[in-house]
Amino acid sequence: MAISDLKLPQGVTPHEYRTPVLLAEGLANDVAEQLRTAISARGEATLVVSGGRSPVAFFQNLARQGLDWSKVTITLADERWVPVEHADSNAGLLKKYLLQGPAAKARFLSLYSAAANLDAAAEQADRLLAELPAIDVLVLGMGDDGHTASLFPNSPNLAEALKPDGTRRCWPMLAPSVPRQRLTMSRALLATANYTVLSIAGDSKLNTLSEALASDDVAGMPIRAFLQPTLEIYWCP
Numbered sequence: 070m071a072i073s074d075l076k077l078p079q080g081v082t083p084h085e086y087r088t089p090v091l092l093a094e095g096l097a098n099d100v101a102e103q104l105r106t107a108i109s110a111r112g113e114a115t116l117v118v119s120g121g122r123s124p125v126a127f128f129q130n131l132a133r134q135g136l137d138w139s140k141v142t143i144t145l146a147d148e149r150w151v152p153v154e155h156a157d158s159n160a161g162l163l164k165k166y167l168l169q170g171p172a173a174k175a176r177f178l179s180l181y182s183a184a185a186n187l188d189a190a191a192e193q194a195d196r197l198l199a200e201l202p203a204i205d206v207l208v209l210g211m212g213d214d215g216h217t218a219s220l221f222p223n224s225p226n227l228a229e230a231l232k233p234d235g236t237r238r239c240w241p242m243l244a245p246s247v248p249r250q251r252l253t254m255s256r257a258l259l260a261t262a263n264y265t266v267l268s269i270a271g272d273s274k275l276n277t278l279s280e281a282l283a284s285d286d287v288a289g290m291p292i293r294a295f296l297q298p299t300l301e302i303y304w305c306p
């Protein structure tokens with residue numbers, strides 16, 4: 070199966086690449102172009118990315134792009150509630166692969182804080198995100214269970230975090246896998262992005278996407294909240 074075999078809703082555009090290397094290059098070029106356009110228009114740009122295992126090559130390619138990184142604010146769609154030195158920290162991943170060379174000049178906003186507990190950390194991140202300028206580019210990933218960001222099926226707070234008109238920007242969430250304690254941007258905040266990308270690789274993610282397209286039960290598979298105009302889906306086998 071290829072992404073061209075799926076019947077995508079109007080306004081959801083597939084971008085197919087032959088290999089993960091080509092996808093990482095293509096996505097980095099397109100994201101950089103969006104950021105340059107935002108800087109020309111407003112004098113600044115805001116990028117929200119996801120963590121996980123797959124975005125490393127994309128981050129490395131993006132860090133090499135010529136743009137005025139001092140005008141870019143970067144933050145995460147979601148974070149594991151662990152300090153930046155921890156192997157599972159998404160901020161740690163960004164520091165290692167994206168905030169390097171000229172891209173180290175970007176302003177990074179961390180969702181993580183060493184608060185008393187996860188709820189307090191989410192409240193602190195919520196206050197921080199009130200300062201986030203308009204999101205120009207959002208890059209989402211997707212898990213095989215249909216989660217995106219840290220909007221996990223069956224997590225406490227999921228219904229609140231998925232409210233299309235919710236006013237809270239960050240929620241504490243529990244993932245089924247370690248580290249379980251997560252912080253996620255709400256659906257309502259994520260939905261404000263001007264250019265939204267879903268970046269996925271491999272057949273199993275394509276099967277998950279196909280399953281997600283077959284129903285509109287958003288709580289069952291939170292990625293469904295984003296399978297609507299406008300979304301750019303980057304995929305490679």
Ligand SMILES: O=C(O)[C@H](O)[C@@H](O)[C@H](O)[C@H](O)COP(=O)(O)O
Nearest residue numbers: 119120121122123210211212218
């Ligand atoms: O911190 C995280 O884990 C994420 O932001 C998460 O939503 C991720 O994007 C998906 O789990 C897909 O991860 P992979 O792309 O590594 O498979």
